[in-house]
Amino acid sequence: MPLVPMRQILDEAAKGGYGVGAFNVNNMEQIQAIMQAANDTNSPVIIQASRGALKYSKMIYLKKLMEAAVEEFPHIPVSMHLDHGNSLDTCKQAIELGFTSVMMDGSLAEDGKSPNSYEQNVAVTAQVVEYAHPLGVTVEGELGCLGGIEDGHGAGLSAEEVDEHLTDPNQTEDFVAKTGLDALAVAIGTSHGAYKSGRKDPKTGEMLPPKLAMERIHEIHKRMPNCHMVMHGSSSVPKELVDIINQYGGNMPDTFGIPVEQIQDGIKHGVRKVNVDTDSRLAITGAIRKVFVESPEKFDPRDYLKPARDAAYEVYLARMKAFGQAGHAGDYEPMTLEDAKSLYK
Numbered sequence: 534m535p536l537v538p539m540r541q542i543l544d545e546a547a548k549g550g551y552g553v554g555a556f557n558v559n560n561m562e563q564i565q566a567i568m569q570a571a572n573d574t575n576s577p578v579i580i581q582a583s584r585g586a587l588k589y590s591k592m593i594y595l596k597k598l599m600e601a602a603v604e605e606f607p608h609i610p611v612s613m614h615l616d617h618g619n620s621l622d623t624c625k626q627a628i629e630l631g632f633t634s635v636m637m638d639g640s641l642a643e644d645g646k647s648p649n650s651y652e653q654n655v656a657v658t659a660q661v662v663e664y665a666h667p668l669g670v671t672v673e674g675e676l677g678c679l680g681g682i683e684d685g686h687g688a689g690l691s692a693e694e695v696d697e698h699l700t701d702p703n704q705t706e707d708f709v710a711k712t713g714l715d716a717l718a719v720a721i722g723t724s725h726g727a728y729k730s731g732r733k734d735p736k737t738g739e740m741l742p743p744k745l746a747m748e749r750i751h752e753i754h755k756r757m758p759n760c761h762m763v764m765h766g767s768s769s770v771p772k773e774l775v776d777i778i779n780q781y782g783g784n785m786p787d788t789f790g791i792p793v794e795q796i797q798d799g800i801k802h803g804v805r806k807v808n809v810d811t812d813s814r815l816a817i818t819g820a821i822r823k824v825f826v827e828s829p830e831k832f833d834p835r836d837y838l839k840p841a842r843d844a845a846y847e848v849y850l851a852r853m854k855a856f857g858q859a860g861h862a863g864d865y866e867p868m869t870l871e872d873a874k875s876l877y878k
């Protein structure tokens with residue numbers, strides 16, 4: 534099966550009332566773990582690469598790994614998606630490489646840091662749609678800014694500033710109509726990485742869980758029941774994974790993630806794509822640290838990369854079941870990009 538346009542995966546998820554995990558990858562082990570989990574749960578899946586991932590893998594390696602993935606598991610619908618594209622040029626580059634879906638994150642300027650105006654966001658997202666749709670490629674846009682900053686990406690908003698940059702449900706219909714996008718990433722108080730809170734209890738000084746504006750998702754879904762929403766920053770940052778890291782010499786205090794139940798509530802209200810990167814990073818790092826501490830004599834990379842791949846597999850497997858995509862791989866005939874062109878005529 535060739536890579537399928539993400540639009541089809543999301544349309545089918547909407548019909549079936551489930552969400553689909555979109556997992557970030559940088560290397561072979563992550564791709565293998567995702568595909569194995571998708572195979573074992575019979576799940577359609579979205580694999581995504583950030584600009585950093587493309588740079589790290591020198592692009593061509595990621596492309597070839599994805600070709601291997603679809604060849605090994607021809608019965609699994611897979612989309613290859615660009616995460617947080619920062620310009621039309623970046624999106625064009627990903628499409629040329631064979632990506633079947635791109636995100637134009639016009640909520641931020643090309644530097645990936647400064648918030649854009651609404652008008653700038655509309656203009657650049659519409660440009661990408663105009664380029665991508667005639668090729669059958671899916672486009673995700675973002676309205677509102679995520680909090681936090683991770684590896685140089687993100688506006689680095691404080692907990693208070695995040696509130697001012699949440700998605701405004703009053704703008705969503707206009708944004709979707711003016712851009713023509715396929716999927717809308719919403720800012721509801723999540724952020725990338727393992728430190729999603731940024732809030733301290735003023736009395737005890739203890740960290741509090743992140744405050745999410747789930748009601749905005751409910752409201753957008755009420756106004757636009759056919760709009761596919763995307764939740765970024767959706768790692769749950771499980772304590773047991775962080776504990777392994779800390780037990781074996783790591784130093785990650787005060788982590789917080791998004792409880793799976795809140796994501797499931799989003800899925801009930803139109804969230805179709807759920808972005809998860811950090812949880813896989815945590816699982817991999819913990820597994821590697823464990824081998825290094827318990828078996829300091831080992832130096833064959835397979836001795837720690839295999840446990841790392843296995844640990845990531847467990848995360849993907851659990852998320853595929855929790856988001857509801859499990860069991861749906863065989864529900865539909867996969868579309869090609871050629872087929873998808875007709876969706877946009």
Ligand code: G3H
Nearest residue numbers: 583585586617684725810
């Ligand atoms: O956008 C955030 C994802 O977790 C990707 O992170 O830019 O470090 O690859 P990255």
Ligand code: 13P
Nearest residue numbers: 726766767768808810811
């Ligand atoms: P996490 O950092 O919560 O995994 O979010 C990943 C993400 O949103 C990628 O776009």
Ligand code: ZN
Nearest residue numbers: 725765766808
């Ligand atoms: Zn993101």
